[in-house]
Amino acid sequence: MKKRKFYGIFAILLVFGVYGYEYYINEQDLAENVQEGARVKSEGRIFYLPTSTTGQVIHHNGYSLSYSEPHEQAEWVAYELKKSHLSRSTFERPYFEVDQAVKTGAASWRNYKNSGYDRGHLCPAGDKNYSKEAHDETFLTSNITPQNHDFNSGIWNTLEQKTRSWARKYDGVFVVTGGVLKGNMKTIGNERVAVPNQFYKVIYDAKHEKMIGFLMPHKNSNAPLANFVVPIDAIEVLTGIDFFPELEDALEDRLEASNSPTGWHF
DNA sequence: CTGGTGGGC
DNA sequence: GCCCACCAG
Numbered sequence: 260m261k262k263r264k265f266y267g268i269f270a271i272l273l274v275f276g277v278y279g280y281e282y283y284i285n286e287q288d289l290a291e292n293v294q295e296g297a298r299v300k301s302e303g304r305i306f307y308l309p310t311s312t313t314g315q316v317i318h319h320n321g322y323s324l325s326y327s328e329p330h331e332q333a334e335w336v337a338y339e340l341k342k343s344h345l346s347r348s349t350f351e352r353p354y355f356e357v358d359q360a361v362k363t364g365a366a367s368w369r370n371y372k373n374s375g376y377d378r379g380h381l382c383p384a385g386d387k388n389y390s391k392e393a394h395d396e397t398f399l400t401s402n403i404t405p406q407n408h409d410f411n412s413g414i415w416n417t418l419e420q421k422t423r424s425w426a427r428k429y430d431g432v433f434v435v436t437g438g439v440l441k442g443n444m445k446t447i448g449n450e451r452v453a454v455p456n457q458f459y460k461v462i463y464d465a466k467h468e469k470m471i472g473f474l475m476p477h478k479n480s481n482a483p484l485a486n487f488v489v490p491i492d493a494i495e496v497l498t499g500i501d502f503f504p505e506l507e508d509a510l511e512d513r514l515e516a517s518n519s520p521t522g523w524h525f
Numbered sequence: 526c527t528g529g530t531g532g533g534c
Numbered sequence: 535g536c537c538c539a540c541c542a543g
Contacts, residue, residue, distance in 0.1 A: 412527040
């Protein structure tokens with residue numbers, strides 16, 4: 260066997276070996292994620308979900324959500340983004356499916372057809388590329404909200420990518436995200452899916468005990484992400500949701516209202 | 526990465 | 535309903 264050929268085969272085996280190991284590790288992670296009531300037990304840590312203003316909390320394998328029937332979308336979606344979830348591989352986009360776990364009936368994807376709005380993921384598919392099952396689960400309509408394409412593919416996408424980079428840098432983060440379902444909103448489709456005027460994202464770094472919140476108008480912007488940082492409390496007042504109830508008091512004081520919270524590297 | 530449309534069977 | 539090609543920020 261020639262040396263070049265040997266190294267070629269060796270490289271291929273190495274690549275498959277690494278991906279195989281990551282797949283094995285991720286499957287173990289999924290099995291360890293026990294969900295009970297309003298709590299998610301993850302790696303020995305009890306993670307309290309946000310409060311629900313709608314009374315309809317649903318747990319999927321990769322994320323939980325609180326569904327607002329009047330707005331035909333989730334008021335929040337919450338999940339842990341582990342460092343081990345980050346993956347270079349990707350999966351083919353499946354078709355959107357109505358979430359059968361929503362007892363009041365989740366919105367149909369047809370509301371979005373020719374609406375001029377994207378079917379915008381709340382929990383991004385890009386955060387779930389560690390397995391096809393987890394990836395496809397993000398294509399339930401309960402995880403979707405109407406978004407301007409420029410916003411979705413613009414600054415919102417930038418924030419989602421920054422979140423992934425923080426998960427890599429800080430060894431995982433917890434994420435809660437959604438549209439602000441308040442005030443006068445446009446609707447789309449027969450089921451009148453509300454188009455939020457603002458979107459928020461709350462990110463919690465459990466390892467370093469720090470938290471950051473973003474509030475963005477529903478329009479694209481070229482401004483730096485740091486310009487959209489707000490105190491978590493401001494998002495709570497706006498939405499009526501309590502994020503991370505058991506941690507909030509201790510961390511809230513530490514989070515300054517400034518545009519560059521300590522510890523978060525932009 | 527984030528998404529869309531149109532055509533064929 | 536599903537799959538494919540092709541498109542844009």
